[in-house]
Amino acid sequence: MARHIRLVVRRIIADGPDTRRLLLQDPDGWPLPKWRAGAHLDLHVPEVGARAYSLCGDTATQDCWEIAVRREAGSRGGSAWVHDVLNEGDVVTVSMPRCTFPIVLDSSRHVMVAGGIGVTPLLAMAHELERRGALWELHLLFRGEAPCIAAMEGLLRTGRIQLYDTARQARPSWDALLGGEPMPGLHAYCCGPQAMIDGFAEATAGWPAGTTSIEHFIPPPLPAAEGAQPYTLCRSVTGAKMEVEAGGSMLQALRALGAKVDASCEGGICGACEVRWLEGEPIHRDRVLSPDRRRTHLMACVAQCGSARLVVEA
Structure with a gap:
């Protein structure tokens, strides 16, 4: 399960059309954990859930994280909350940054x-x-x-x-x-x-x-997973298992089995719901995991299964 921290909104800056830039700091002024350029974090919106936003500041700035949020006409609740409810001085809960869009530093x-x-x-x-x-x-x-x-x-x-x-x-x-x-x-x-x-x-x-x-900042439409079949989903930690229909949500099944799996985009683009798999044949449909990473991990929000049994470490 991802770590979460509480930060205070020190400043809100209007910075472009329907765009608010938030400067987030530790309430006591402590330095924040290091992060990689290209990373994003989840902002936890009350009664809505986690919403992912890219960090847009400088990684060299140790006491402040910056995100910019544009009001979206088709908002799922996150951008509307940032624009209509959030104020300077409010305390928010965010995930630790994760980077699925890194700089390729060996390029010239x-x-x-x-x-x-x-x-x-x-x-x-x-x-x-x-x-x-x-x-x-x-x-x-x-x-x-x-x-x-x-x-x-x-x-x-x-x-x-x-x-x-x-x-x-x-x-x-x-x-x-x-x-x-x-x-x-x-x-x-x-x-x-x-x-x-x-x-x-x-x-x-x-x-x-x-x-x-x-x-991607909006999950792309996903076609039906070719080769997906009904399967038994097993948690290696507890031994709990349940049957999942072909095309069913692995994320929902894991939560029904008591696993605490974070999620944000639920479209395979943010990396929040990554879990390790141990046995079986997962069908990967995410846009973030490398081929090497897919040998051991999957994104539960979009992954399907091509075998009769799948064991995950969650």
Whole structure:
């Protein structure tokens, strides 16, 4: 089960259209645990549950974590609570940061493309890369007004951030953003709405494996899992077991068996519900686990099973 800590909202900054940036600190002013650029945390919203938000500050700042939250028209309750209920001085519960979208530090050049509020994890990356003296560039596409413009003030002075208001100018081509064909040492990153992610994936489809990274902030639709079948789910810790129908929720089944499994996105993109599996044939449908990690772990919110029995350490 993930660790949780209580932090105070020291400042709330209006930073772009329908966007609030929260500066979170320990109530007694203690330094906060270290985190990796590209990480996110879960903000626990009363009567709603956990909602994941990317950390957008500088990893070198030890006494403050920053997140930026845009009010979403189709909010599941998280962004509305942040905008309508949360005030400076309030105490909130958050998870420890986890990183499923890391910087690939052995690359010699980094090109980042963001759409709207998807810029948040890339701002943390930009701070880190600038401090390391790395070659980087960030392309931010938006309509009307850029999000988090105050948060990127210092970074803008580097000249490495390009802003594109697509309400006023033609949307740049992927070749223009990515530089055409991949070059040795180049790694490209993308975070934004699904249409942008789809375009990025198509534009880089022929790139060498391991040279691109994508961060989803809305779970993509999942097709039915091919080969999924009914199975017996077993907890190795207690020996408890239950039957799960083909396509049934492993996360719900584990909770019914008494396992305390965190969850946030419930769409396989945030990494909150990772559990170790010991026996069986899980069908992985998440967007965060590496092939090596999948040999030992799964994401319970979206995983299915292709064998008659699955044993997990939860």
